[in-house]
Amino acid sequence: MQHYVLISPPPIAYLITNGDIMDQRPFAIIAGVGAGTGAAVARRFAKQYPVALLARSPKFASELVSQIEADGGIAASFQANVSDEESMNLAFDAIKEKFGTKCAAAIFNASSRPFPKPFLWQSQDDLAYGLDISLTEFVPTLIFTGATASVKANAWMQPFTVSKHALRALSQTLSREFEPQGVHIAHVIIDGVIRMPLTRLLKLFSAWDAKLDPDAIAESYWHLHAQSLSSMTSEIAIRPFCETW
Amino acid sequence: MQHYVLISPPPIAYLITNGDIMDQRPFAIIAGVGAGTGAAVARRFAKQYPVALLARSPKFASELVSQIEADGGIAASFQANVSDEESMNLAFDAIKEKFGTKCAAAIFNASSRPFPKPFLWQSQDDLAYGLDISLTEFVPTLIFTGATASVKANAWMQPFTVSKHALRALSQTLSREFEPQGVHIAHVIIDGVIRMPLTRLLKLFSAWDAKLDPDAIAESYWHLHAQSLSSMTSEIAIRPFCETW
């Protein structure tokens, strides 16, 4: 029997076995742990749960594991090529062995941001959106990271905007199906430049507050996870106070 | 010089003087303190701030003041007919005298819910929507309570839906104007039956979790207030897990 969730628009996979083995400690999975939102969300959920970090390249994720452990948390990183189902299955076998099967929350933060270019310049490869999904059981909380492109389609951004619209549709249709069963599925639009080493230079040209604070974003992800069944929010957008949209 | 905000769709008024008198203790204003959302939001904000409660009839608000004081908070209720500017001015003079001018958050939770009826049965009075607004300065956080009718128009609900659409438009246009100045303006859609003494009977017919927990709603209001300038949410909807919409 399979116990995997593959959610991959762009592709990623989740282990969604949540056997009710009550002596197991619940853990969280963060898929897509770059220097911005992913890392901050991992640190925030690590205050409460052991966290399994999924990343394409293990370097940054390993450093993050060290940071989290230095702060008294429990973390492990798992290398996975999310577009390769075999690689995903191996990663989830490893997660299961390490943390068990009681997943409390899964954050899907993976994304590809192709360089904008005119439609006629795009190759077939630019336009391949794998939406391969398989899943057996759900975690209590499942959060997807979207973008303004999830609801607005700009020129030249068509691969990104098509996949982000598709991801939001997926989030909503899953929400309609699984929320009556007690699963909290949320979609978060992140709109703005995120404060990261990479964007620090831009500080010269704009106010620091004008950049999204990843820790503040993570606090909102945690708030979504902490909402009670009776009073849930399924979509939020997060923007700096000065973002025009 | 006037220091009032009248925000009244249906009408209500806020004192929005926020003179930077640093030795004043910031306080919060909750307008519309019935047994559900308003009371819960008042209790939540009272954990941090003295709260000024605005209500049409002083009875429930007085009991709420006693509750909050019993829990160690500071509160005062102010009677006001929100459709009457004179009455509002008097109330705000009283608030200013009691709490000063450093308002940290204002929650606009007043609403009229006319009984649904066909358009042709409505009188002119059913259709009068006062949108009388005056304002001089803004508080750091201003939250409006909306409903699904803010974004969806059902038959027979036209007075309610027109005023709720108008309220959301107001929230958005204010947000576009004042967020760049650091004011957090948010619109919250509450969709579902709220757990209240009045709706307790309905427990017989539906799951308890299927009713919105006012304390959980209040926690989301507080989360909005607590968000940093860099990472703000201007619209959320809150629904029970089983609400179809």
Add this chain to the structure above:
Amino acid sequence: MQHYVLISPPPIAYLITNGDIMDQRPFAIIAGVGAGTGAAVARRFAKQYPVALLARSPKFASELVSQIEADGGIAASFQANVSDEESMNLAFDAIKEKFGTKCAAAIFNASSRPFPKPFLWQSQDDLAYGLDISLTEFVPTLIFTGATASVKANAWMQPFTVSKHALRALSQTLSREFEPQGVHIAHVIIDGVIRMPLTRLLKLFSAWDAKLDPDAIAESYWHLHAQSLSSMTSEIAIRPFCETW
């Protein structure tokens, strides 16, 4: 018995008596007949129906009547202060006497476009939105003219955007109530600069095609009116090909 429709956000009034007196010739009412959309819609509907033109000042409407008559159509103009119910009643009495009671289509094109200004500069008068509506019977087609402000709220535009959101909500709630009875109610967002004598000068600075052709708009209004009951559209937006939004 009253036979009037007052639809006034900003205020206007329609005669909506449609007694099934089969020997009467159906006519159309166009409310708000300025040099742009209103005039073009009037000319288009005059190809099929006698048209009653409602205007605040009779001068332009009278010239339009002459044009329509010169083209072989039937038209009459009626002066009315749409914010004054008495004035409206008089106008509709006159329309009834002139054209009877068989109204085939009513186009609500009246709008006020207050000069944009900051919220704090607005007086109470800027913020009074009369939504006084009374109505007894409906015409087969009722079309409202909206704007991008009907769905998007920009800073400084708050009186306009609040009333346009309210008008769209009204259109939708009426649509939900009356479409099952066979009434076609549509909302048209006009987004862009309209070709008019006033805007002709702007030709120097932008392509002529970049301005909305009122006759093309009128053709779309007519298409909405001509749609069959089985296959109706309740919302469209009309933009020049080069409009960014």
Add this chain to the structure above:
Amino acid sequence: MQHYVLISPPPIAYLITNGDIMDQRPFAIIAGVGAGTGAAVARRFAKQYPVALLARSPKFASELVSQIEADGGIAASFQANVSDEESMNLAFDAIKEKFGTKCAAAIFNASSRPFPKPFLWQSQDDLAYGLDISLTEFVPTLIFTGATASVKANAWMQPFTVSKHALRALSQTLSREFEPQGVHIAHVIIDGVIRMPLTRLLKLFSAWDAKLDPDAIAESYWHLHAQSLSSMTSEIAIRPFCETW
């Protein structure tokens, strides 16, 4: 040099060569010619243009060609497996040979409607959405057929709703890119049961007017094509008067 448009969510391909060979007669391409919308749109456009009909199975398309020819029009059908690029290329070579390269309008009406089923019952194949697109030049008008699932996500409908959201995003991003170049790209939401031999039986249970008339739909497609550059509509929804949504 390639002259093909492959637009395939679900996959289909268009020849979009529109060399300005002025002595060529412009023609239209209708992709997806079943008994409902596709056939009606083909008949409507055949009043003005020769039409190239693309279909998976040639039987219905051949009958439609006979009908159109009997009415004095010009039509030809082309078998194509729209998920197979090779098959598409062959079909477009044939179209080019038959009608030339001056395509005036392309209607993308192909769709798959998988039987609704719970997410956990879906196989990988249910979830494969090919969004393979290649394109060199655009036709003056390009219309996509959507559904309510383009903007609303219901439970169990996730393959359909994800692909319909993606299709609408594609339509919008293309619109933003190509409308400034004078290409009219529109998305039409068809919401309701279409009058077809298959749905005739349902007449017993509901009003005939409650079913979408394909000819009326086709008239709206034609209206979109006929709109002037200055005054275009990029999204409409078409519903029976009694459809609740």
